[in-house]
Amino acid sequence: MSVGAEAGDAGPGAAASIVAELRAGLGDACSTDPAILDAARADKSGHRSTTAPLVVVTARSIDDVQRTLRIAHRHRVPVVTRGAGTGLAGGSIASEGEIVLSTVAMDRILEISVADELAVVEPGIINAHLNAALEPHGLWFAPDPASKAISTVGGNIATGAGGLLCAKYGVTREAVLGLRVVLADGTLMSLGHRSVKGVTGLDLTALMIGSEGTLGVIVEATVKLVPLPTGTTWTIGAWFADVQAAATASAAITAARLRPAVMEIIDQRAAEIIGEYLSTAVDAAPGTALGARRGAYLLVQTDGPASEVDAAAARTVIESVGGTAELTSDPREGEALLAVRRAFHPAMEAHGTVLIEDVAVPRSALPRMFAEITRIEGEYGIPIPTVAHAGDGNLHPNFVFEGDTVPDRVWEAAGALFQAALALGGTLTGEHGIGILKKRWLGDELGSEQLDLQRGIKAVFDPLGILNPGKVLT
């Protein structure tokens, strides 16, 4: 029997006494308000648990986190750590018998060191709020998920978040120097370092990044900062007859040793859905005239001192493979070209519940992965509008359906996508994580020996299996 099942089966008396003990230790940080419990049943994955958790503890300090975990450990009660709940893999979804440990209220910036180009933050700070505080110093925390205005830095680290700028500025893994982490039994650990270099012992900071709440609770992060790019930003919006041509152009731009800050592909289906949305949306960016356009879209943005030269070189590559490019350094026009990509999520959500998939392949395999998506669409009779962070080979094929439960047929098509990505030397998830939604395919990528090794590592950190049971490695 899993620990989660034991706690879930704890019965009303045991559950009430656990809540009473939490209240005695943590006071009004604990809530059993049905609306708050209900909100913890879902994230943004389109998935929702069938039952509500026991209690939500909104920690205000490391001490609160330690107290919660000590009580949970003593009673062997599962703990689901939660940031802003914007995850797309079901990682922060909680069910009956589980304690939700929210870190959103731990949102202070503890230090900004301009000399060392680092910041020390609590996990609940919103990514964009940190960057707003860094801007006057000419510095920047580079991980840039499209959810930066609503997701926490702790959640970004726990998922290993990516975003639009990774090919040039790196993923979250490259931006974390050290962490303070509370383990399952309440022990506080300091991992990593403040120095640029540091190779003492095993790299447990790296192990925590992308661990999705299964190894410990991140209560503080020392993050690496980079100088804000200077100079004029150039933006290219390019149209192609089909997505293979757009993917060929993006692969050729990378092969030409160009490193755009942004390089995004929108396939034909997705471009049509965005066009329809922008023609009716009240908040559509002015100048975004997609109505008459047909085909696949490639968005390229260059920044830094060589921005203009790089943009001209990228345009030459685009035109050499048959693309039609618009190029601008005007911020308003650049924003309008970017708005096309930004409109994708709201445009999809206007059609129903959205399952956003997240496979990554080597960049040179992008055209073949798009061909596989077309094949799978035909085989399963399901449209799969797709956008891709083309600079790093990360594709987001999307499925739209009615209701809260992903239909079996959609999972079958998604399973075929995962197999195709693996066959091309890719991976099940480039940035969203495994959570609940992809755990059944984990062994296909890792193999049984590595899966066992990873489960053994999880057991060392969390011998009772109380941290986010049922997710990732379970």
Ligand SMILES: Cc1cc2nc3c(=O)[nH]c(=O)nc-3n(C[C@H](O)[C@H](O)[C@H](O)COP(=O)(O)OP(=O)(O)OC[C@H]3O[C@@H](n4cnc5c(N)ncnc54)[C@H](O)[C@@H]3O)c2cc1C
């Ligand atoms: C519109 C939209 C756009 C998005 N765009 C991107 C994108 O471009 N790139 C990208 O990578 N993701 C994207 N996401 C997904 C999501 O925003 C990221 O995964 C984000 O990092 C999650 O942060 P969060 O604070 O919401 O974490 P949550 O959703 O609350 O939690 C996510 C996981 O992290 C764990 N966790 C959270 N906080 C902690 C902590 N303090 N300690 C230990 N574990 C913790 C949870 O247990 C869970 O497993 C997008 C989501 C939306 C809705």
